[in-house]
Amino acid sequence: MSIQAKLENGARNTDSTVVELNRIVTQAEELLKTLGEEGGAAAEAVRQRVLRTVNQAKVRLADASTRVRGAATDAARATDTYVHDNPWKAIAYGAAAGAAVALIASMLTDRD
Numbered sequence: 001m002s003i004q005a006k007l008e009n010g011a012r013n014t015d016s017t018v019v020e021l022n023r024i025v026t027q028a029e030e031l032l033k034t035l036g037e038e039g040g041a042a043a044e045a046v047r048q049r050v051l052r053t054v055n056q057a058k059v060r061l062a063d064a065s066t067r068v069r070g071a072a073t074d075a076a077r078a079t080d081t082y083v084h085d086n087p088w089k090a091i092a093y094g095a096a097a098g099a100a101v102a103l104i105a106s107m108l109t110d111r112d
Contacts, residue, residue: 017064
């Protein structure tokens with residue numbers, strides 16, 4: 001699997017994880033609302049459900065964070081390998097990017 005595909009897959013997984021976490025938080029808020037004025041065993045049962053839900057959200061968030069960090073590390077390694085294998089191409093790309101930025105900057109300053 002290419003680095004680009006891994007990054008795109010990681011972004012999709014992260015998006016779905018964020019949606020899932022939002023669902024979990026909404027569910028937790030609803031559970032807290034049902035707690036209301038209740039006391040005793042019913043209130044304790046709801047509290048336990050909320051705690052389980054929040055813990056699930058924390059675990060999923062930690063997993064998503066780890067996946068994103070892993071994809072970024074893979075991209076950094078791939079870039080490092082490419083630059084070491086193709087130093088002149090990397091220099092040319094950097095020079096082209098610098099020239100493009102300089103051209104845009106000069107066009108913007110000439111406008112004023």
